[in-house]
Amino acid sequence: MTKWLVLLLGLAFTAPAHSQTVVRVGYFDYPPTIATDKAGKPYGPLVEIWEKHLAPRGGFTVQWVGPEPFARLLDSARKGDIDAWCQLFPNKERREWFDFPTIPIGSFNQVIWVRQDNPMTEITSVDDIKGKPIGKLLAGFLPPFMEDNIGSLVLQEHGGSDAPVVAVRKLLLDRLWGLYFVYGDSIRYAAAKEGVLDRIKALPIRIGDPDQPIYTAMHRGIAADKKAMILKALEASQGAYSYKALADDFIAHAKEHIGR
Numbered sequence: 001m002t003k004w005l006v007l008l009l010g011l012a013f014t015a016p017a018h019s020q021t022v023v024r025v026g027y028f029d030y031p032p033t034i035a036t037d038k039a040g041k042p043y044g045p046l047v048e049i050w051e052k053h054l055a056p057r058g059g060f061t062v063q064w065v066g067p068e069p070f071a072r073l074l075d076s077a078r079k080g081d082i083d084a085w086c087q088l089f090p091n092k093e094r095r096e097w098f099d100f101p102t103i104p105i106g107s108f109n110q111v112i113w114v115r116q117d118n119p120m121t122e123i124t125s126v127d128d129i130k131g132k133p134i135g136k137l138l139a140g141f142l143p144p145f146m147e148d149n150i151g152s153l154v155l156q157e158h159g160g161s162d163a164p165v166v167a168v169r170k171l172l173l174d175r176l177w178g179l180y181f182v183y184g185d186s187i188r189y190a191a192a193k194e195g196v197l198d199r200i201k202a203l204p205i206r207i208g209d210p211d212q213p214i215y216t217a218m219h220r221g222i223a224a225d226k227k228a229m230i231l232k233a234l235e236a237s238q239g240a241y242s243y244k245a246l247a248d249d250f251i252a253h254a255k256e257h258i259g260r
Contacts, residue, residue: 020061023226025050026073026082027066029161032189032250033087035257036067045246046086049105053240058233060226069159071139080221084230088217089141089182099220099227103234104213106243110143111202113179113187115171123205129153132177135167141182145207164190172199182212185247192254214243 027034027042034044042064050062065082066073077085078097090100112123112134123129126149136142138159146153156176158167164186170176181187184202191197204210216234218227 023060024083027086029067053237054233057236058229085217098217106214110205110212111184135176135179
């Protein structure tokens with residue numbers, strides 16, 4: 001009798017773990033938001049947010065899919081090979097493929113990075129950057145004031161996991177006037193890792209809302225129960241963490257991540 005009781009209790013405790021819903025979350029290496037160590041395991045602020053806050057509150061487990069190059073991951077997401085994107089900024093084209101929650105996963109301040117000796121202190125008009133070479137992420141989001149005036153801008157796209165580092169180096173060599181990467185913290189992190197953070201500065205963008213929300217994006221074909229779990233988790237996690245604080249801590253230890 002005791003033997004059967006132990007067996008039944010064991011099944012009772014292990015069954016929920018096996019039956020818990022798995023949400024496939026796609027990502028690409030883009031520190032300080034998320035990065036991959038040598039063992040192939042993702043780490044960073046978004047990993048902490050998804051695994052320690054969203055998953056427990058939504059009642060699901062996270063299966064990380066990646067890292068993939070941004071364009072390839074976008075294609076995989078369109079095909080429904082993943083349930084959700086760990087972070088993505090909405091635009092007209094992306095809204096055709098993805099559902100964006102009303103609750104953001106975090107936010108950050110919009111900036112354009114320039115060399116420290118640049119006399120400007122802020123961006124108040126598109127005229128401030130017209131005709132000047134600006135580095136950006138390949139296929140990356142642009143704020144409306146740039147998107148609406150793209151014909152008058154000189155944009156140089158940078159792809160690959162080392163894109164922020166390459167862009168910072170070009171900026172310091174005077175091959176670029178400025179850098180707009182949708183996650184401005186990626187430039188701050190790259191500069192900190194290179195030991196040149198004191199040689200660049202951020203110009204706040206004073207056009208529109210300076211605080212840019214970060215969203216997860218769900219494939220339109222996602223199972224209804226998974227979608228409900230993610231939305232529940234976002235609602236329940238409001239105020240439980242600070243994306244900015246997590247990113248600041250990650251950047252403060254940038255040098256420790258070299259070779260990780």
